[in-house]
Amino acid sequence: MIxxxxxxxxxxxxxxxxxxxxxxxxxGEFIFLTGxxxxxxxTLLKLIYKEEMPSKGQILIDSVNINLIPDNKLYRLxxxxxxxxxxxxxxxxxxxxxxxxxxxxxxxxRKSIVDKKIDSVxxxxxxxxxxxxxxxxxxxxxxxxxxxxxxxxGNPKIIIADEPTGNLDTELTIEIIRIFERINASGITTxxxxxxxxxxxxxxxxTIKLDKGLLLFDRPAEASE
Amino acid sequence: MKFIGEALKNAFKNILRNKLxxxxxxxxIAFTLLVLGIFNTISFQLSKTINKLSENIEAIFYLKDDxxxxxxxxxxxxxxxSLLTREIKFTSKDEAEAKFVGEFPELTYIVKExxxxxxxxxxxxxxxxxxxxxxxxxxxxxxxxxxxxxESVQLNVDWAKKISxxxxxxxxxGAFLTFILLFVSIFVIFNVIKLNIFYRQDEITIFELVxxxxxxxxxxxxxxxxxxxxxxxxxxxxxxxxxxxxxxLYRDSIWNLIKQFIDFRRLPLKIYLQLVLIxxxxxxxxxxxxxxxxLKAAAVE
Numbered sequence: 001m002i003x004x005x006x007x008x009x010x011x012x013x014x015x016x017x018x019x020x021x022x023x024x025x026x027x028g029e030f031i032f033l034t035g036x037x038x039x040x041x042x043t044l045l046k047l048i049y050k051e052e053m054p055s056k057g058q059i060l061i062d063s064v065n066i067n068l069i070p071d072n073k074l075y076r077l078x079x080x081x082x083x084x085x086x087x088x089x090x091x092x093x094x095x096x097x098x099x100x101x102x103x104x105x106x107x108x109x110r111k112s113i114v115d116k117k118i119d120s121v122x123x124x125x126x127x128x129x130x131x132x133x134x135x136x137x138x139x140x141x142x143x144x145x146x147x148x149x150x151x152x153x154g155n156p157k158i159i160i161a162d163e164p165t166g167n168l169d170t171e172l173t174i175e176i177i178r179i180f181e182r183i184n185a186s187g188i189t190t191x192x193x194x195x196x197x198x199x200x201x202x203x204x205x206x207t208i209k210l211d212k213g214l215l216l217f218d219r220p221a222e223a224s225e
Numbered sequence: 226m227k228f229i230g231e232a233l234k235n236a237f238k239n240i241l242r243n244k245l246x247x248x249x250x251x252x253x254i255a256f257t258l259l260v261l262g263i264f265n266t267i268s269f270q271l272s273k274t275i276n277k278l279s280e281n282i283e284a285i286f287y288l289k290d291d292x293x294x295x296x297x298x299x300x301x302x303x304x305x306x307s308l309l310t311r312e313i314k315f316t317s318k319d320e321a322e323a324k325f326v327g328e329f330p331e332l333t334y335i336v337k338e339x340x341x342x343x344x345x346x347x348x349x350x351x352x353x354x355x356x357x358x359x360x361x362x363x364x365x366x367x368x369x370x371x372x373x374x375x376e377s378v379q380l381n382v383d384w385a386k387k388i389s390x391x392x393x394x395x396x397x398x399g400a401f402l403t404f405i406l407l408f409v410s411i412f413v414i415f416n417v418i419k420l421n422i423f424y425r426q427d428e429i430t431i432f433e434l435v436x437x438x439x440x441x442x443x444x445x446x447x448x449x450x451x452x453x454x455x456x457x458x459x460x461x462x463x464x465x466x467x468x469x470x471x472x473x474l475y476r477d478s479i480w481n482l483i484k485q486f487i488d489f490r491r492l493p494l495k496i497y498l499q500l501v502l503i504x505x506x507x508x509x510x511x512x513x514x515x516x517x518x519x520l521k522a523a524a525v526e
Contacts, residue, residue, distance in 0.1 A: 049434065051434070071439070072438075072439050074433075075433075075436045075437060075438045075439075076436075078433070078434060078435065078436035079435075079436035083434050083435075089427065089430065089431055089434075091427065091428060091431065102431060102432070102435055103435040103436060105231070106432055106435060106436060106437035106438075106441050107436065108228050150435070154435065154436065
């Protein structure tokens with residue numbers, strides 16, 4: 001489903017953020033992308049949703065070479081991907097409900113459909129009781145769940161999370177990963193970037209490790225267990 | 226429909242969010258368009274005056290006494306063939322004498338001393354209304370003047386020419402000032418939109434990452450520019466209307482000369498429409514310029 005063929009990314013001359021990466025991710029897989037800071041995790045994720053372009057190589061999603069998607073058609077790719085950022089990227093002056101609704105609002109969905117879907121995703125992330133709260137008035141863990149709800153409300157095929165538990169304590173981290181597991185169980189390909197080794201031990205999934213832009217290993221779920 | 230509603234809502238939100246900046250922007254657009262409107266008004270009124278004057282422009286070709294009938298006929302046909310000619314009238318020597326006697330009966334005794342009429346026969350030509358035809362009329366008259374049977378020509382277009390020159394001057398000053406002020410307006414709107422793009426940077430980034438179309442992201446800014454221009458245009462139209470009303474009240478005491486040929490009460494709808502239409506165009510253009518320059522950079526950051 002997602003294929004990287006000899007993908008390299010250079011931001012500056014003589015320094016590879018990613019160097020000759022070859023990976024293949026099947027539909028419905030749950031993957032941890034790990035590595036130290038600066039290993040290239042975020043760059044790899046950005047290449048998937050085309051916030052960055054590879055310097056070399058090709059990226060295929062469902063057999064479509066995303067390098068060839070023009071800017072004015074990029075929204076079609078983005079609607080297939082739910083993205084969760086480490087800094088959440090929420091609009092703090094808007095309510096939980098308004099934040100979660102954004103992907104549907106920009107698609108021009110009817111209010112009745114938006115309301116129905118919001119109820120369903122907020123129930124999944126356990127935030128029904130907070131939906132009228134301003135995002136700035138809820139806790140960090142709750143904000144993270146708002147970001148997850150926003151990512152899944154548009155029925156994406158892929159979920160990408162960049163250090164989604166970076167600011168959370170262990171208990172909340174486990175809670176969040178369990179939510180991702182529930183999402184993944186519905187067939188959504190889930191890719192989580194993390195440098196938290198405990199997380200990898202607690203949740204033995206397929207793990208791709210990067211180091212200084214190079215693919216260090218790609219360990220299947222069985223081997224992690 | 227829902228999408229347009231959403232875009233309009235966001236555009237209004239943007240305008241209300243930066244009230245002071247947008248108010249200044251509106252004022253500058255309105256001032257620019259007001260200047261354009263004032264110069265257009267003056268130019269329009271001068272055109273009307275020139276048209277009125279050109280209606281009365283008459284050339285009189287005095288013929289030599291030895292001109293025969295065929296030569297006169299040929300000349301009349303030549304004058305008639307011109308597109309500038311509206312009306313043509315031949316006055317014989319006797320008719321000229323009769324006219325003189327009619328106008329100055331106390332001088333009849335002088336005329337009676339001549340055996341034949343001392344007045345030359347003439348061809349009087351009235352021209353079509355055309356504010357900018359003075360040069361053409363002059364060259365036409367000069368062409369006819371070269372005819373062998375013409376003794377002299379009487380033509381007075383100096384007054385009309387002066388007004389025509391004044392109109393051209395007003396037009397040029399107006400165009401120059403408008404050009405500068407248009408540039409200022411575009412610059413101001415460009416920067417207002419730029420500020421709003423940076424203010425809404427997070428929102429734009431999120432919208433783009435969750436799959437909003439380019440049009441969805443850009444339309445509120447374009448509508449904002451359009452609205453600023455439209456409101457500026459309407460404001461300029463209102464100000465122009467008020468200015469003319471106030472001037473009408475005081476014109477008798479202030480401009481005795483001007484009031485003779487300027488009708489302040491009536492101004493064609495075209496001038497108001499021009500203001501209201503140019504405003505949004507400036508707004509759209511500046512917003513598009515700003516989006517092109519800043520949106521991509523803002524979204525990536």
